Amino acid sequence: MTTQPTTEPTTQPTSQQAAEPAPPDLRLVPDPDVTPLGAGLLAEEAALDQQVVVRQRLAETHDLLTLVLEPTTPGPLAFRPGQYVSLAVDIDGESVERCYTISSPPTRPHLLTVTVKRVPGGRVSHYLHDRLAVGDRVRVSGPLGGFTVTDHPSSRYLLLSAGSGITPTLSTVRAMADLAALGPGGLDVVALHSARTPDDLPCRAELELLAATHPGLRVIWTCDDDAPTRPGAWTGHRGLLTAAVLAAAVPDLAEREVLVCGPAGYRDAVRAMLAALGADPARCHEESFSIDEGSAPVAPAAADGADAAPVGARVRFGRSDREVVCAPGTTVLEAARQAGVRLPSSCSSGLCGTCKSTLLEGRIDMQHQGGIRPREIAQDRFLPCCSTPDGDIVVDA
Numbered sequence: 001m002t003t004q005p006t007t008e009p010t011t012q013p014t015s016q017q018a019a020e021p022a023p024p025d026l027r028l029v030p031d032p033d034v035t036p037l038g039a040g041l042l043a044e045e046a047a048l049d050q051q052v053v054v055r056q057r058l059a060e061t062h063d064l065l066t067l068v069l070e071p072t073t074p075g076p077l078a079f080r081p082g083q084y085v086s087l088a089v090d091i092d093g094e095s096v097e098r099c100y101t102i103s104s105p106p107t108r109p110h111l112l113t114v115t116v117k118r119v120p121g122g123r124v125s126h127y128l129h130d131r132l133a134v135g136d137r138v139r140v141s142g143p144l145g146g147f148t149v150t151d152h153p154s155s156r157y158l159l160l161s162a163g164s165g166i167t168p169t170l171s172t173v174r175a176m177a178d179l180a181a182l183g184p185g186g187l188d189v190v191a192l193h194s195a196r197t198p199d200d201l202p203c204r205a206e207l208e209l210l211a212a213t214h215p216g217l218r219v220i221w222t223c224d225d226d227a228p229t230r231p232g233a234w235t236g237h238r239g240l241l242t243a244a245v246l247a248a249a250v251p252d253l254a255e256r257e258v259l260v261c262g263p264a265g266y267r268d269a270v271r272a273m274l275a276a277l278g279a280d281p282a283r284c285h286e287e288s289f290s291i292d293e294g295s296a297p298v299a300p301a302a303a304d305g306a307d308a309a310p311v312g313a314r315v316r317f318g319r320s321d322r323e324v325v326c327a328p329g330t331t332v333l334e335a336a337r338q339a340g341v342r343l344p345s346s347c348s349s350g351l352c353g354t355c356k357s358t359l360l361e362g363r364i365d366m367q368h369q370g371g372i373r374p375r376e377i378a379q380d381r382f383l384p385c386c387s388t389p390d391g392d393i394v395v396d397a
C-alpha cells in the first residue's frame with residue numbers, strides 16, 4: 001500500500017474561530033496538510049479492545065452474514081472507515097482469532113458490524129455463520145490497518161471490490177453519506193463491485209438507495225453470470241471485469257484515488273487494468289484479506305541443535321527469566337518459542353495484533369502490515385511475529 005501526496009488543487013481551511021457558527025468541517029481535498037474525511041466530526045481513532053455482545057445476525061446473501069455487535073464498555077467507538085478488528089472466538093475450548101473489516105461506519109459509533117463470508121472449510125467463518133448466536137459474546141481488538149480513504153485524501157475516489165472485499169467500501173460510503181460529504185462541492189465516488197451472480201451482490205438495495213439519494217455516489221455492479229434461479233433477470237454488465245468495461249464505466253479513472261479489495265486473482269487482474277488505463281500507481285491502494293499472501297518477512301529457520309553457532313542477537317524474556325541467542329533473521333516470536341516462552345499469536349504476519357508485546361531494552365526491525373498503531377509503537381509496543389532483533393533485546397514476557 002502506498003501513501004503519496006496528490007497534485008490536485010487545494011482548498012484553504014476555514015477558520016473554526018469565526019464569530020458565525022462554523023459549518024461542519026468536511027475538508028475532503030487532497031492537500032496533505034489538510035485533515036481529510038470528516039475532520040472535526042470523526043473522533044480520533046482509539047483502542048476498542050473489549051468484549052462485544054452479538055445483537056443481530058443479518059443475512060446479506062446466501063454466504064454473507066453481518067454481525068451487529070454492541071460494546072460492553074460504555075462510550076462511542078472511534079475508528080476510520082476501512083479499518084479492521086481482530087475478533088477472537090472460543091471454538092471447542094480454543095481461542096481462535098481472525099481479522100474482519102468493520103463494515104459499519106465510524107459515524108455510527110455505538111455499534112460495530114462485521115460482514116463475514118462463509119469460506120469453504122473455514123473454521124471461524126463457519127463458526128460465526130452456524131454457531132454464534134444473538135446474546136453471545138466475542139472479543140474484539142483494534143482498530144487496525146491503514147486501508148482507509150482518510151489516509152488518501154482526494155475529492156474523487158474509485159472503490160473497487162469483489163467478494164467479501166466489499167466491506168471497506170460499505171464502511172466508507174456509509175460514512176461519506178452520513179457526513180453529507182457526497183455531491184456538489186464534496187466527494188465524487190464510484191463504487192464498483194464484481195460478483196458471480198446477482199444473488200451474490202451484498203447490500204444491493206442499500207447501496208443503490210444511497211446512490212439514488214446522493215449525487216456524488218455511483219454504484220456499479222458486474223456479474224460473471226445471471227442468477228441461476230432467475231435467468232434473464234440481470235440486465236447489468238455480465239462477464240468478468242475488463243479494462244474496457246472499467247474505462248467505459250469510469251473514464252476519469254486516472255484522476256481518482258483508487259482502493260482495491262478482493263481475492264488475489266481479482267487484485268492481480270485489476271492492477272493490470274489500472275496500469276493499462278494510466279492510473280498512477282502511487283494513487284492505487286490494495287487490501288488483501290488472505291494472510292497467506294501477506295508480504296510479511298518470513299524469517300529463516302532459526303539455528304537449532306546443540307552445535308548451532310551462537311551468532312545473532314541475545315533475546316531475553318524478562319518476566320519468564322529465559323534467554324535465547326537466535327540466528328540472524330529469526331523473529332522474536334520464533335525466539336520466544338525456542339526459549340520455551342509462550343506468546344499468544346494468530347496470523348504470524350503482523351496483521352492481527354494478537355502477539356503485541358512490550359520491548360524493554362534494545363531495538364527491533366518490525367515489518368508489520370497494520371496490526372499495530374503508531375501510538376503503540378511510540379510506547380515501545382511491537383509485534384514479535386514480524387520483528388527481528390537489531391542487536392540484543394529484552395522483552396516484557
Ligand SMILES: Cc1cc2nc3c(=O)[nH]c(=O)nc-3n(C[C@H](O)[C@H](O)[C@H](O)COP(=O)(O)OP(=O)(O)OC[C@H]3O[C@@H](n4cnc5c(N)ncnc54)[C@H](O)[C@@H]3O)c2cc1C
Nearest residue numbers: 098099100101115116117120121122123124125164167289
Ligand atoms: C485485514 C483483513 C480483513 C479481513 N476482513 C474480512 C471481512 O471483512 N469479511 C470476511 O469475510 N473476511 C475478512 N477477512 C478474512 C478473515 O480474516 C478470515 O481469513 C476468513 O473469514 C477465513 O477464516 P476461517 O477461519 O473461516 O478460514 P480458515 O480456517 O482460516 O481457512 C481458510 C482457508 O484455508 C483452508 N484450510 C483450512 N484448513 C486447511 C487445511 N488443514 N488444509 C488445507 N486448507 C485448509 C480453508 O478451506 C479455507 O479455504 C479479512 C482478513 C484480513 C487479513
Ligand code: FES
Nearest residue numbers: 346348352353385
Ligand atoms: S500474530 Fe498477528 S500480528 Fe503477530
